[in-house]
Amino acid sequence: MPESWLFPTVLLCLYGFFSNCRPLEPFLTAFLLGPDKNLTETQVINEIYPFWTYSYLVLLIPAFLATDYLRYKPLLILQAGSFIVTYAMIVKVQSVTAMQLLEFFFGLATATDIAYYSYIYSVVDQAHYQKVTGFCRSITLLGSSIGSLLGQVLVSAAQVPLQYLGIITLSFACIAFLTPWFLPMPAKSLFFHHKDLHKQENGSSASPTESEGDSLECKVPLNSEDHGGRDEKRRSGLAEVLRLLWVDFLQSYSSSTLLSWSLWWALSTCGYFQVVNYVQPLWEKILPSKEFQIYNGYVETISTLLGALAAFAVGYLKVSWEVWGELALCTFSVVIAGSVYIMDTVMNIWVCYVSYIIFRATYMLLITIATYQIATNLSMKRYALVFGVNTLTALLLQTLLTVIVVDSNVLALDILQQFLIYAIYFAVIAVVFLVAGVYKWRRAKAGSTQESSQTEETIVVGNGTPAVGQKLDTCDHDVCL
Numbered sequence: 001m002p003e004s005w006l007f008p009t010v011l012l013c014l015y016g017f018f019s020n021c022r023p024l025e026p027f028l029t030a031f032l033l034g035p036d037k038n039l040t041e042t043q044v045i046n047e048i049y050p051f052w053t054y055s056y057l058v059l060l061i062p063a064f065l066a067t068d069y070l071r072y073k074p075l076l077i078l079q080a081g082s083f084i085v086t087y088a089m090i091v092k093v094q095s096v097t098a099m100q101l102l103e104f105f106f107g108l109a110t111a112t113d114i115a116y117y118s119y120i121y122s123v124v125d126q127a128h129y130q131k132v133t134g135f136c137r138s139i140t141l142l143g144s145s146i147g148s149l150l151g152q153v154l155v156s157a158a159q160v161p162l163q164y165l166g167i168i169t170l171s172f173a174c175i176a177f178l179t180p181w182f183l184p185m186p187a188k189s190l191f192f193h194h195k196d197l198h199k200q201e202n203g204s205s206a207s208p209t210e211s212e213g214d215s216l217e218c219k220v221p222l223n224s225e226d227h228g229g230r231d232e233k234r235r236s237g238l239a240e241v242l243r244l245l246w247v248d249f250l251q252s253y254s255s256s257t258l259l260s261w262s263l264w265w266a267l268s269t270c271g272y273f274q275v276v277n278y279v280q281p282l283w284e285k286i287l288p289s290k291e292f293q294i295y296n297g298y299v300e301t302i303s304t305l306l307g308a309l310a311a312f313a314v315g316y317l318k319v320s321w322e323v324w325g326e327l328a329l330c331t332f333s334v335v336i337a338g339s340v341y342i343m344d345t346v347m348n349i350w351v352c353y354v355s356y357i358i359f360r361a362t363y364m365l366l367i368t369i370a371t372y373q374i375a376t377n378l379s380m381k382r383y384a385l386v387f388g389v390n391t392l393t394a395l396l397l398q399t400l401l402t403v404i405v406v407d408s409n410v411l412a413l414d415i416l417q418q419f420l421i422y423a424i425y426f427a428v429i430a431v432v433f434l435v436a437g438v439y440k441w442r443r444a445k446a447g448s449t450q451e452s453s454q455t456e457e458t459i460v461v462g463n464g465t466p467a468v469g470q471k472l473d474t475c476d477h478d479v480c481l
Contacts, residue, residue, distance in 0.1 A: 020143035023151030029280035055107025075115035152297025307364030326437030337426035344419035
């Protein structure tokens with residue numbers, strides 16, 4: 001059917017919209033510190049929030065493998081159920097231990113996000129990839145924006161208690177839970193079930209150039225012996241998948257350009273997660289919600305929409321990223337570092353809001369460019385692998401940063417001291433890419449100078465005797481003409 005892509009795309013967009021529509025999220029810290037939960041700042045920042053980072057890290061690899069093995073749909077249902085458990089616990093539970101368990105379920109929901117962004121590629125033709133990607137990514141941003149705006153309007157205009165925002169968020173999560181059940185079950189996946197698809201395609205055309213998905217990057221079979229029994233396949237399947245992942249990993253990161261963008265992705269995503277996760281406690285420090293009207297919802301809405309606009313504008317930028325990529329990353333990393341530093345040092349809530357908007361929009365702009373640069377020369381299978389590796393690296397760094405800076409068992413720094421460290425962290429990233437950019441520029445300049453000198457030498461030699469190894473023209477001039 002020519003429109004077979006439409007039904008799963010609509011369902012997935014509905015799921016993405018309702019699962020990301022969370023009116024309570026901009027006010028989560030105020031809710032936990034308020035009379036409903038009556039938790040202390042130390043409990044929220046140093047004991048509860050770090051559990052999301054730890055859970056996300058531990059669950060990411062199992063979720064990645066399970067997503068592919070179970071073919072996406074069961075993991076989408078698990079994610080939807082995890083959101084329900086998370087927001088039901090937010091509404092009901094009180095203790096620190098229960099809140100830490102809540103963070104575990106939210107980490108599970110976050111780790112299974114790869115199922116959302118991978119599912120659609122297994123049920124639609126490659127010709128529709130760009131279209132459905134745009135739909136799915138845009139609808140999540142739209143859901144997040146509308147959720148933040150709805151929460152702010154209810155708080156500011158209707159004076160709705162934050163407890164009710166939690167109930168509304170839970171209701172949206174329940175609506176989202178209904179949609180994955182109606183999604184068609186994919187017949188293939190990127191790794192575990194790729195061979196079955198390959199065998200089907202070989203029945204009609206066994207050409208080595210049949211499609212991008214079955215290009216040289218994907219031609220290593222999951223089992224080299226098609227005539228082996230099922231027991232042998234069960235024993236070797238996972239080992240072959242892991243071997244294939246390792247081969248793809250080595251080949252993907254052999255590109256210096258991809259390695260550079262991936263390094264920025266991992267380093268900056270680590271810092272981005274930390275700032276976004278802990279910016280609400282910073283706002284509470286500057287302007288306590290118990291004493292003043294806060295506008296976190298408007299800020300989240302504006303920053304999300306500007307980030308989406310910046311991401312959209314990437315498609316119209318005419319820049320040679322091969323040449324200027326590292327220097328661009330350095331420049332924008334300076335902007336990000338400056339924004340975080342201003343948030344930390346200027347104790348004015350409006351300045352802090354504006355700095356956060358600049359910070360988030362700049363990151364979304366750069367992460368979109370990085371995604372495009374990485375995906376340009378990769379098949380979808382390798383893109384999923386590189387995305388997973390970059391995210392895992394970011395989480396490892398974030399966990400290390402959280403353990404040292406945030407966790408109550410180590411330094412447990414004040415929120416202002418934390419943001420000072422985050423500003424320094426982004427400044428270090430800027431320095432790293434400044435050095436890389438200057439080195440690349442000098443190497444390119446040296447190569448250009450060497451090429452120019454070789455050209456001049458060839459001209460000099462051509463005007464005199466032939467150089468060693470230079471082919472002599474032995475034909476008669478008149479005959480050659």
